[in-house]
Amino acid sequence: xxxxxxxxxxxxGLQPYLEGAVIARVELRRADLxxxxxxxxxxxxxxxxxxxxxxxxxxxxxxxxxxxxxxMHLGMSGSFRIEAAAKRALPTLYHxxxxxxxxxxxxxxxxxxxxxEGAVIYNDPRRFGFMDVIVTAEREAHPLFRHLGVEPLGNxxxxxxxxxxxxxxxxxxxxxxLDQRLIAGLGNIxxxxxxxxxxxSPRRAAGSLVRANGEPTARLKRLTGHIREVIxxxxxxxxxxxxxxxxxxxxxxxxxxxxxxxxxxxRPCPKPGCSGTIRRIAQSGRSTFYCPACQR
DNA sequence: CCTTGAACCTGGGCGC
DNA sequence: TGCGCCCAGGTTCAAG
Numbered sequence: 001x002x003x004x005x006x007x008x009x010x011x012x013g014l015q016p017y018l019e020g021a022v023i024a025r026v027e028l029r030r031a032d033l034x035x036x037x038x039x040x041x042x043x044x045x046x047x048x049x050x051x052x053x054x055x056x057x058x059x060x061x062x063x064x065x066x067x068x069x070x071x072m073h074l075g076m077s078g079s080f081r082i083e084a085a086a087k088r089a090l091p092t093l094y095h096x097x098x099x100x101x102x103x104x105x106x107x108x109x110x111x112x113x114x115x116x117e118g119a120v121i122y123n124d125p126r127r128f129g130f131m132d133v134i135v136t137a138e139r140e141a142h143p144l145f146r147h148l149g150v151e152p153l154g155n156x157x158x159x160x161x162x163x164x165x166x167x168x169x170x171x172x173x174x175x176x177x178l179d180q181r182l183i184a185g186l187g188n189i190x191x192x193x194x195x196x197x198x199x200x201s202p203r204r205a206a207g208s209l210v211r212a213n214g215e216p217t218a219r220l221k222r223l224t225g226h227i228r229e230v231i232x233x234x235x236x237x238x239x240x241x242x243x244x245x246x247x248x249x250x251x252x253x254x255x256x257x258x259x260x261x262x263x264x265x266x267r268p269c270p271k272p273g274c275s276g277t278i279r280r281i282a283q284s285g286r287s288t289f290y291c292p293a294c295q296r
Numbered sequence: 297c298c299t300t301g302a303a304c305c306t307g308g309g310c311g312c
Numbered sequence: 313t314g315c316g317c318c319c320a321g322g323t324t325c326a327a328g
Contacts, residue, residue, distance in 0.1 A: 002321055034304070034323085058322075076321050077306075104306085126305045128322060171299070180323085187321060284300060287319085 002058060002074040004152065004185030005234035010080055011055045017082055017120060018050045018062060020113060027108035029101075034075060034130040044068050044133045049113075057148050057184035061139075069136045071144065075128025083108075083119035107131065148184040152231045157183065159216035159224045166220070167210040174202035174283050183227065189262045190230050192289045196261045196271075197226035201295045202281075202288045233258070261289040269294060 002010070026042045048064040055061060062070040072078075101108075107122040122129075134142050149165070150156045165182050176182060177191045186194075195202050200209075200223055209220035216224075237258065260270050261278050269276040269291040276293025 006321075073322085075305095075323080078321095124305095125307065126320090126322095128304070169298090175299085178322090189321070285302080286322095 002076075002078065002239075003187030003190055003234075004055075004058060005190070005231055005237075006239035007055055007058050007060060007074060007185075008153075008235050009239035010074070011053055011060055014060075014080055014082075014120060015053045017111065017118065018053045018109075020050065021111045022047065022049050022113045023064075023109050024112035025110040027110065029106050029108070033106060033124060033127045035132075038132060041131070041133055045070055045109075056139075056145060057151070057180060058187075059144070063136055067136050068133050069139060071132045071134055072122070073129050073131075075124060075126060075130070077126040078122065078124040078129035081121050081123065083121055147181045149180060149182045150184065152183050152185055152227050153235075157224060157228060159221040162224060163210045163214060163216035163220060166206045167214055169206040171206050172202060172283055173200060173204045173206045173209070174288050176206035177227075178286075185231070186227070188286055189259070190227075190234060192262045193260055194223065194227045194230045196290060196295060197230060198223040199271075199294050199296065201292075202283060202290050204296075261291060264289060 023045050024047065026045050028037055028042065031037060044066070045064065045068075048066050048068070050062050051065055052063040053060070054063065058073060060072040060074070062072070064070060101121070102123065104123050104125045104127075105121050106124055106127070109120045109122075111118045111120065122131075132144070134144075139145055150161055162182065166176060169176060174191060174195065177186055177194070178188065180186075192202070198219070200219060209217050209223065211217055264278040265280040267278050269278060271291065271294050274291060274294040276291040278289055278291055281288050281290075
């Protein structure tokens with residue numbers, strides 16, 4: 001589920017509930033997700049006001065009034081939903097029949113404040129997600145964030161920046177783009193989509209997009225534009241909805257209807273004038289979908 | 297340094 | 313109906 005556009009969609013869904021609210025009580029329904037919760041996890045969060053809900057790469061960040069930040073990663077299958085009491089305060093997001101706790105509801109943030117009582121519930125069947133509490137001022141130096149690459153949104157991402165990091169690398173382009181130290185937030189779906197948009201083979205050596213003098217090639221500039229575009233469109237569409245992904249209001253995102261190559265094995269390449277067929281291959285243990293005809 | 301592959305965990309889909 | 317296998321949005325760690 002959660003690549004950058006999905007996490008950003010979750011952030012926007014939770015923001016009206018969390019920002020300005022007080023996390024009155026935290027309920028852990030098990031001692032660990034991917035990692036054990038830190039011993040002081042609950043104590044550092046309870047009774048704190050959430051001053052801002054932000055995002056870095058695929059991390060959701062709830063900044064607290066005590067100078068700490070609650071860091072949340074959704075792994076492969078993590079999601080949030082809003083419990084009934086909070087829905088009453090903001091009724092547009094109300095959905096029936098979802099007020100019971102289920103087996104994989106692992107963390108409950110009970111809220112209090114002018115926006116009303118309520119709860120935000122974290123559900124994660126595979127438990128690849130994790131949470132931590134860190135000092136807000138030390139965030140960028142924290143091991144989780146220190147090596148993260150550039151955000152693909154906004155103006156920070158440039159072909160020149162990428163060229164610097166890709167030069168001389170023989171690793172397949174697909175693998176290089178999944179590396180969070182290069183670009184933070186890209187995942188399997190949007191890497192496949194961006195490579196198709198740019199007409200570049202996922203198998204091509206990453207360094208082949210950089211000239212000997214270190215300058216980005218025209219191909220790399222094209223790829224940079226497609227990465228920006230794919231991410232921006234996915235966010236505009238409310239994230240993808242592969243399998244079980246739901247937004248915090250319970251509705252499905254719909255970006256999956258627009259996938260050009262991801263999970264489209266055997267279907268004709270949608271690129272105008274291309275007569276190729278989408279293929280699935282494995283690269284470093286993950287599926288890659290691409291069109292061998294127009295991606296070179 | 298670089299790369300690949302296994303591991304973490306549950307559930308859904310498919311073939312038999 | 314059931315069993316066994318493969319697959320899934322991510323990341324980390326070990327081994328070559």
